[in-house]
Amino acid sequence: MRKQIAAANWKMNCTFQQGEKLLDDILGAEIGLSAHRFAVFAVPYPYLLMTRSELEEEQNYYAAAQNCHHKKAGAFTGEVSAEMLHSMNINYCVVGHSERREFNAETNAMLADKVNLCLENHITPIFCCGEPLAIREAGTQNDYVATQLKESLFHLPGVTIKNIVIAYEPIWAIGTGKTASTEQAQEIHHYLRSVIAAQYGEAIANEIPILYGGSVKANNAKELFSCPDVDGGLVGGASLVAADFIEIIKALK
Ligand code: PGA
Numbered sequence: 135m136r137k138q139i140a141a142a143n144w145k146m147n148c149t150f151q152q153g154e155k156l157l158d159d160i161l162g163a164e165i166g167l168s169a170h171r172f173a174v175f176a177v178p179y180p181y182l183l184m185t186r187s188e189l190e191e192e193q194n195y196y197a198a199a200q201n202c203h204h205k206k207a208g209a210f211t212g213e214v215s216a217e218m219l220h221s222m223n224i225n226y227c228v229v230g231h232s233e234r235r236e237f238n239a240e241t242n243a244m245l246a247d248k249v250n251l252c253l254e255n256h257i258t259p260i261f262c263c264g265e266p267l268a269i270r271e272a273g274t275q276n277d278y279v280a281t282q283l284k285e286s287l288f289h290l291p292g293v294t295i296k297n298i299v300i301a302y303e304p305i306w307a308i309g310t311g312k313t314a315s316t317e318q319a320q321e322i323h324h325y326l327r328s329v330i331a332a333q334y335g336e337a338i339a340n341e342i343p344i345l346y347g348g349s350v351k352a353n354n355a356k357e358l359f360s361c362p363d364v365d366g367g368l369v370g371g372a373s374l375v376a377a378d379f380i381e382i383i384k385a386l387k
Pocket of ligand 1: 347349370372
Protein backbone atom coordinates (compact mmCIF):
# COMPACT_ATOMS: atom_id res chain seq x y z
CA MET A 135 0.00 0.00 0.00
CA ARG A 136 1.05 3.59 -0.71
CA LYS A 137 2.37 5.63 2.23
CA GLN A 138 -0.48 7.34 4.12
CA ILE A 139 0.66 10.51 5.90
CA ALA A 140 -0.81 12.90 8.45
CA ALA A 141 1.41 15.98 8.18
CA ALA A 142 1.11 18.80 10.69
CA ASN A 143 2.03 22.28 9.46
CA TRP A 144 2.46 24.49 12.51
CA LYS A 145 3.31 27.53 10.37
CA MET A 146 4.41 30.46 12.60
CA ASN A 147 2.49 29.30 15.66
CA CYS A 148 3.35 28.03 19.17
CA THR A 149 6.10 29.04 21.52
CA PHE A 150 8.83 26.46 22.09
CA GLN A 151 7.13 25.34 25.32
CA GLN A 152 3.71 25.09 23.68
CA GLY A 153 5.25 23.06 20.87
CA GLU A 154 6.88 20.63 23.30
CA LYS A 155 3.59 20.19 25.17
CA LEU A 156 1.67 19.66 21.93
CA LEU A 157 4.06 16.90 20.88
CA ASP A 158 3.96 15.32 24.36
CA ASP A 159 0.17 15.31 24.31
CA ILE A 160 0.01 13.78 20.84
CA LEU A 161 2.61 11.12 21.63
CA GLY A 162 0.83 10.43 24.91
CA ALA A 163 -2.06 9.03 22.88
CA GLU A 164 0.28 6.18 21.89
CA ILE A 165 -1.02 5.74 18.38
CA GLY A 166 1.19 3.00 17.07
CA LEU A 167 2.01 3.68 13.44
CA SER A 168 3.41 0.85 11.47
CA ALA A 169 4.15 -0.16 7.90
CA HIS A 170 2.54 2.40 5.60
CA ARG A 171 1.16 4.97 8.10
CA PHE A 172 3.25 8.04 8.98
CA ALA A 173 2.92 11.23 11.02
CA VAL A 174 5.10 14.22 10.10
CA PHE A 175 5.48 17.50 12.03
CA ALA A 176 6.53 20.54 10.01
CA VAL A 177 7.71 22.88 12.75
CA PRO A 178 9.57 26.21 12.82
CA TYR A 179 13.35 25.82 12.26
CA PRO A 180 14.38 26.49 15.90
CA TYR A 181 12.14 23.61 17.06
CA LEU A 182 13.50 20.97 14.66
CA LEU A 183 16.02 19.37 17.01
CA MET A 184 13.58 19.28 19.92
CA THR A 185 10.96 17.72 17.65
CA ARG A 186 13.38 15.19 16.23
CA SER A 187 14.48 14.10 19.67
CA GLU A 188 10.86 13.90 20.97
CA LEU A 189 10.05 11.58 18.05
CA GLU A 190 13.26 9.56 18.17
CA GLU A 191 11.81 6.50 19.86
CA GLU A 192 8.64 6.47 17.79
CA GLN A 193 8.19 4.42 14.66
CA ASN A 194 7.08 6.40 11.57
CA TYR A 195 6.96 9.79 13.29
CA TYR A 196 9.18 12.41 11.63
CA ALA A 197 10.15 16.06 11.99
CA ALA A 198 9.97 18.26 8.88
CA ALA A 199 11.12 21.73 7.96
CA GLN A 200 8.54 24.11 6.53
CA ASN A 201 10.90 25.38 3.86
CA CYS A 202 14.50 25.42 2.64
CA HIS A 203 16.39 27.83 0.41
CA HIS A 204 16.66 27.27 -3.34
CA LYS A 205 20.43 27.83 -3.41
CA LYS A 206 22.97 25.35 -2.09
CA ALA A 207 24.82 27.74 0.26
CA GLY A 208 26.17 31.26 0.45
CA ALA A 209 25.42 34.84 1.42
CA PHE A 210 21.70 34.52 2.15
CA THR A 211 21.26 35.93 5.64
CA GLY A 212 18.48 34.31 7.62
CA GLU A 213 18.04 31.37 5.25
CA VAL A 214 18.44 27.63 5.81
CA SER A 215 19.75 25.15 3.24
CA ALA A 216 18.70 21.58 2.49
CA GLU A 217 22.25 20.48 3.37
CA MET A 218 21.89 22.03 6.83
CA LEU A 219 18.64 20.15 7.37
CA HIS A 220 20.27 16.91 6.26
CA SER A 221 23.14 17.50 8.67
CA MET A 222 20.53 17.63 11.45
CA ASN A 223 18.96 14.34 10.31
CA ILE A 224 15.77 15.96 9.09
CA ASN A 225 14.03 13.74 6.57
CA TYR A 226 11.12 15.83 5.26
CA CYS A 227 10.67 19.41 4.04
CA VAL A 228 7.56 21.23 2.87
CA VAL A 229 8.27 22.89 -0.49
CA GLY A 230 6.14 25.48 -2.26
CA HIS A 231 3.40 26.07 0.29
CA SER A 232 0.94 28.57 -1.19
CA GLU A 233 1.75 31.07 1.60
CA ARG A 234 5.40 31.05 0.53
CA ARG A 235 4.47 31.22 -3.14
CA GLU A 236 2.39 34.30 -2.31
CA PHE A 237 4.37 36.13 0.40
CA ASN A 238 7.88 35.15 -0.71
CA ALA A 239 7.29 35.19 -4.46
CA GLU A 240 8.38 31.58 -4.91
CA THR A 241 8.13 30.53 -8.55
CA ASN A 242 7.75 27.07 -10.08
CA ALA A 243 11.38 27.30 -11.27
CA MET A 244 12.69 28.13 -7.77
CA LEU A 245 10.67 25.24 -6.39
CA ALA A 246 12.26 22.88 -8.91
CA ASP A 247 15.65 23.92 -7.45
CA LYS A 248 14.41 23.34 -3.89
CA VAL A 249 13.09 19.89 -4.82
CA ASN A 250 16.47 19.01 -6.38
CA LEU A 251 18.40 20.16 -3.32
CA CYS A 252 16.11 18.23 -0.98
CA LEU A 253 16.48 15.03 -2.97
CA GLU A 254 20.27 15.44 -3.23
CA ASN A 255 20.29 15.69 0.56
CA HIS A 256 18.06 12.64 1.12
CA ILE A 257 15.13 14.79 2.25
CA THR A 258 11.62 13.94 1.06
CA PRO A 259 10.01 17.09 -0.30
CA ILE A 260 6.32 17.52 0.49
CA PHE A 261 5.58 19.46 -2.67
CA CYS A 262 2.51 21.70 -2.43
CA CYS A 263 0.30 22.65 -5.35
CA GLY A 264 -3.20 24.09 -5.58
CA GLU A 265 -5.27 26.76 -7.26
CA PRO A 266 -6.64 30.11 -6.06
CA LEU A 267 -10.40 30.72 -5.96
CA ALA A 268 -10.55 32.62 -9.28
CA ILE A 269 -9.03 29.64 -11.11
CA ARG A 270 -11.49 27.23 -9.48
CA GLU A 271 -14.38 29.52 -10.41
CA ALA A 272 -13.13 29.64 -14.00
CA GLY A 273 -12.99 25.82 -13.98
CA THR A 274 -9.33 25.70 -15.07
CA GLN A 275 -7.90 24.16 -11.89
CA ASN A 276 -6.70 20.97 -13.61
CA ASP A 277 -4.46 22.82 -16.06
CA TYR A 278 -3.24 25.13 -13.29
CA VAL A 279 -2.07 22.34 -10.97
CA ALA A 280 -0.72 20.21 -13.84
CA THR A 281 1.51 23.15 -14.82
CA GLN A 282 2.77 23.43 -11.23
CA LEU A 283 3.77 19.75 -11.31
CA LYS A 284 5.30 19.93 -14.78
CA GLU A 285 7.41 23.02 -14.08
CA SER A 286 8.68 21.96 -10.67
CA LEU A 287 8.83 18.15 -10.81
CA PHE A 288 8.81 16.71 -14.31
CA HIS A 289 12.51 17.27 -14.92
CA LEU A 290 13.10 14.44 -12.43
CA PRO A 291 13.74 10.90 -13.62
CA GLY A 292 11.20 8.24 -12.61
CA VAL A 293 13.50 6.64 -10.02
CA THR A 294 13.68 9.99 -8.23
CA ILE A 295 10.14 11.33 -8.49
CA LYS A 296 8.96 8.19 -6.68
CA ASN A 297 10.57 9.64 -3.55
CA ILE A 298 8.44 12.74 -3.27
CA VAL A 299 5.15 13.46 -1.57
CA ILE A 300 2.62 15.80 -3.17
CA ALA A 301 0.14 17.89 -1.18
CA TYR A 302 -2.81 19.28 -3.13
CA GLU A 303 -4.06 22.35 -1.26
CA PRO A 304 -6.74 24.49 -2.91
CA ILE A 305 -5.89 28.01 -1.69
CA TRP A 306 -9.57 28.85 -1.16
CA ALA A 307 -9.76 26.06 1.43
CA ILE A 308 -6.66 26.98 3.48
CA GLY A 309 -7.52 28.41 6.89
CA THR A 310 -11.00 29.33 5.66
CA GLY A 311 -13.00 26.48 7.19
CA LYS A 312 -14.11 25.75 3.61
CA THR A 313 -13.05 22.23 2.67
CA ALA A 314 -13.10 20.71 -0.79
CA SER A 315 -15.87 18.13 -0.94
CA THR A 316 -14.74 14.52 -1.05
CA GLU A 317 -15.84 14.45 -4.72
CA GLN A 318 -13.74 17.55 -5.54
CA ALA A 319 -10.74 16.15 -3.67
CA GLN A 320 -10.95 12.70 -5.26
CA GLU A 321 -11.49 14.15 -8.73
CA ILE A 322 -8.41 16.37 -8.70
CA HIS A 323 -6.20 13.86 -6.88
CA HIS A 324 -7.14 11.28 -9.51
CA TYR A 325 -6.39 13.82 -12.23
CA LEU A 326 -2.95 14.62 -10.72
CA ARG A 327 -2.14 10.93 -10.58
CA SER A 328 -3.16 10.56 -14.24
CA VAL A 329 -0.86 13.45 -15.22
CA ILE A 330 2.02 11.71 -13.41
CA ALA A 331 1.07 8.39 -15.05
CA ALA A 332 1.10 9.96 -18.52
CA GLN A 333 4.67 11.13 -17.91
CA TYR A 334 6.11 8.28 -15.83
CA GLY A 335 3.72 5.31 -16.15
CA GLU A 336 1.06 3.88 -13.85
CA ALA A 337 3.43 2.04 -11.51
CA ILE A 338 5.30 5.18 -10.48
CA ALA A 339 2.11 7.26 -10.29
CA ASN A 340 0.62 4.68 -7.95
CA GLU A 341 3.55 4.91 -5.56
CA ILE A 342 3.42 8.67 -4.94
CA PRO A 343 1.36 9.76 -1.91
CA ILE A 344 -0.94 12.71 -2.68
CA LEU A 345 -2.10 14.45 0.51
CA TYR A 346 -5.08 16.79 0.70
CA GLY A 347 -4.75 20.10 2.56
CA GLY A 348 -7.18 22.90 3.33
CA SER A 349 -9.30 22.91 6.49
CA VAL A 350 -8.78 19.25 7.30
CA LYS A 351 -10.40 18.78 10.72
CA ALA A 352 -11.00 15.95 13.18
CA ASN A 353 -14.56 15.64 11.89
CA ASN A 354 -13.85 15.49 8.14
CA ALA A 355 -10.49 13.68 7.97
CA LYS A 356 -11.92 10.17 7.82
CA GLU A 357 -14.21 10.99 4.91
CA LEU A 358 -11.51 12.83 2.95
CA PHE A 359 -8.88 10.14 3.59
CA SER A 360 -11.30 7.41 2.50
CA CYS A 361 -11.07 8.67 -1.12
CA PRO A 362 -8.98 6.18 -3.08
CA ASP A 363 -6.52 8.82 -4.32
CA VAL A 364 -6.26 10.81 -1.07
CA ASP A 365 -3.32 9.50 0.96
CA GLY A 366 -3.67 11.61 4.09
CA GLY A 367 -3.51 15.33 4.78
CA LEU A 368 -1.38 18.41 5.30
CA VAL A 369 -3.02 20.06 8.27
CA GLY A 370 -2.62 23.59 9.57
CA GLY A 371 -5.07 24.86 12.20
CA ALA A 372 -6.24 21.47 13.47
CA SER A 373 -2.66 20.27 13.94
CA LEU A 374 -2.25 22.79 16.79
CA VAL A 375 -4.86 21.05 18.94
CA ALA A 376 -3.58 17.72 20.27
CA ALA A 377 -6.98 16.02 20.50
CA ASP A 378 -7.81 17.02 16.92
CA PHE A 379 -4.53 15.96 15.39
CA ILE A 380 -4.73 12.63 17.26
CA GLU A 381 -8.08 11.98 15.54
CA ILE A 382 -6.59 13.00 12.18
CA ILE A 383 -3.69 10.55 12.57
CA LYS A 384 -6.17 7.84 13.52
CA ALA A 385 -8.22 8.60 10.39
CA LEU A 386 -5.39 7.44 8.07
CA LYS A 387 -6.28 4.44 5.92
P1 PGA B 1 -5.40 24.65 7.32
O1 PGA B 1 -3.96 24.83 6.62
O2 PGA B 1 -5.53 23.21 7.70
O3 PGA B 1 -5.39 25.58 8.49
O4 PGA B 1 -6.43 25.04 6.28
C1 PGA B 1 -3.47 23.86 5.75
C2 PGA B 1 -2.12 24.28 5.21
O5 PGA B 1 -1.94 25.46 4.91
O6 PGA B 1 -1.19 23.45 5.08
